[in-house]
Amino acid sequence: METKVYQTDQLHEAAEKLKKGELVAFPTETVYGLGANALLPEAVKQVFAVKGRPSDNPLIVTVADFTMVQDYVDNFHPLTKKIVENYWPGPLTLIFTIKKNSLPSVVTGGLSTAAFRMPANKKTRELIKLAGVPLVGPSANTSGKPSPTTSEHVYHDLKGKIAGIVDDGAASIGLESTVLDLSDSNKAPVILRPGAITQEDLSKLLGVTVALDGHLIRENEAPKAPGMKYKHYAPDTKVLLVKNNDWEKAKVWVKENHLRAGVLAGPTISEKMRYDTACVFMYSKDTAESAAKGLFAGLRALDNKALNLDVILAEIYPEEGIGAAYMNRLKKSASQHYFTPEN
Structure with a gap:
């Protein structure tokens, strides 16, 4: 067709x-x-x-x-x-x-x-x-x-x-x-x-x-509205949410494990990580509004098979205003998984 x-x-x-x-x-x-x-x-x-x-x-x-x-x-x-x-x-x-x-x-x-x-x-x-x-x-x-x-x-x-x-x-x-x-x-x-x-x-x-309603629907449950599944919006590449005070630890973890990592974040964190990771998708501003607008495009860009990434590290924002919507989608794309050095 x-x-x-x-x-x-x-x-x-x-x-x-x-x-x-x-x-x-x-x-x-x-x-x-x-x-x-x-x-x-x-x-x-x-x-x-x-x-x-x-x-x-x-x-x-x-x-x-x-x-x-x-x-x-x-x-x-x-x-x-x-x-x-x-x-x-x-x-x-x-x-x-x-x-x-x-x-x-x-x-x-x-x-x-x-x-x-x-x-x-x-x-x-x-x-x-x-x-x-x-x-x-x-x-x-x-x-x-x-x-x-x-x-x-x-x-x-x-x-x-x-x-x-x-x-x-x-x-x-x-x-x-x-x-x-x-x-x-x-x-x-x-x-x-x-x-x-x-x-x-x-x-x-x-x-x-x-x-x-914070209830997350698992695969065997019938949702009342779209987008309520526990896992959703997910690229093939593993996504990890990084808390604001964990980016330096994430940088060390990437180096020690010889990983190809992508970063999905605003300008401040992107600048800190750009020389220590394989690639960066930078939101236009350090705001939840910019993050919301760029989230899906960023996940798609970093999930490109040609990049051959092992992991995508994503910035979190406070869950208030549109930040609640951003985090709702981001958490589901990561299956609720946060970065820890044991990842």
């Missing part, structure tokens, strides 16, 4: 592919999504096959406007209006209890709930309008690997497997959306996956304490 890269003036062509049940990747402000007609079970099944994604992992339904959501949900959480007015379109996914049999079970993972998102990317919202149907939109990559933040990442993973990719440059945020559970109207909202819209943001807006 030829995988075509669509530009702005070719959205009609891409939409026609989606209507017919073919797969087209699309840009968002978070990561690139793998689009399929959410109302065609056979098209959705192709998404699982192409990604190698477990079928118990529910898919996010991507919409162009809130009216689309109302086709599938009739019992909204009382805080829905305030949340939607403030954060849609944007990097926030909302989970609702849906009307019975309103969406194919392959989309929901057999659950009575479904996740919906309206991305900020105008090209993608226009694509959905042209297709006339909601799209499933998991990350457009091989399942479990670092998510794609450019069309080139998508092409690398899925070339020849999907009909096309709508190109709109690099994602501005770089981490998947916050997932907020609104499925129980009698309970306060709960964050199932942290993202750029933070726990602090939502609690302040809503005037209630929005909890962050």
Whole structure:
């Protein structure tokens, strides 16, 4: 199969592919999504096959406007209006209890709930309008690997497997959306996956304490939202998280064990380590925002087989604000493993 890269003036062509049940990747402000007609079970099944994604992992339904959501949900959480007015379109996914049999079970993972998102990317919202149907939109990559933040990442993973990719440059945020559970109207909202819209943001807006569910789903458990697995976003190369006061020890450990190590960090640590390691992927600034934007691109760059690395050493940030989302992804890419001299 030829995988075509669509530009702005070719959205009609891409939409026609989606209507017919073919797969087209699309840009968002978070990561690139793998689009399929959410109302065609056979098209959705192709998404699982192409990604190698477990079928118990529910898919996010991507919409162009809130009216689309109302086709599938009739019992909204009382805080829905305030949340939607403030954060849609944007990097926030909302989970609702849906009307019975309103969406194919392959989309929901057999659950009575479904996740919906309206991305900020105008090209993608226009694509959905042209297709006339909601799209499933998991990350457009091989399942479990670092998510794609450019069309080139998508092409690398899925070339020849999907009909096309709508190109709109690099994602501005770089981490998947916050997932907020609104499925129980009698309970306060709960964050199932942290993202750029933070726990602090939502609690302040809503005037209630929005909890962050820290439960990690293992391989034999069914998640309620994407990205909840214990191990996820992982490159083939081993990743170790390095605490701020352990970088000198890590440098010694690399030398003593004759390892080819890569470093994934901001400018300060990158400068300290660049002459003692095989290669460095440097975030643009020493901030959690820069780290979040560069994480997946960095993991992909350092996982290049040509580099032949033994290990990737990654910088950690405080788990507050977007740092919580960064650490959520980084910990899963490392299977929760921190550097110790015994590694």
